[in-house]
Amino acid sequence: MILMSKILSYILFIGFVVGAGLLTGLTNSPGDWFQSLEKPFFNPPSWLFGPVWTTLYVLIGVAGARIWQREPKSAAMQLWFAQMAFNLMWSPAFFGLQNPELGLVVIIGMLVTIIAFMVKARPIDRISTLLFVPYLAWVSCASLLNLSIAWLN
Helix, strand or coil, X not given: CHHHHHHHHHHHHHHHHHHHHHHHHHHCCCXXXXXXXXXXXXXXXXXHHHHHHHHHHHHHHHHHHHHHHHCCCCHHHHHHHHHHHHHXXXXXXXXXXXXXXXXXXXXXXXXXHHHHHHHHHCCCCHHHHHHCHHHHHHHHHHHHHHHHHHHHC
């Protein structure tokens, strides 16, 4: 019964994160507005975003499930939910409202909560912290990209 509960939490967390990310992405697509913006030389190709975010969403879901199973009322868990809120707000802010400056505010909040989650999760579950390393790297690059787009436009 305990094993089934753990498996179910993984399924729910991964399903929630991937599903919410997919929904947010589909309802806030880049479109012609984004194509018309001046972008820095290091802007990744558009085909890269789908596979990268899907992978990151699975890792985020696994980390969330692991913390939930160990300390569901911890500061780490609260920060996990906070970073998800920022994550899900970014596309509507940047693409939906066509506002790179607001996107920058949101992504900085996301970056701060990712780092805070990693700090608070480490004593609870080191693996959850490590699962967030690629996410931190990607969001750090995305923050620089967001800042560059805001600056150039």
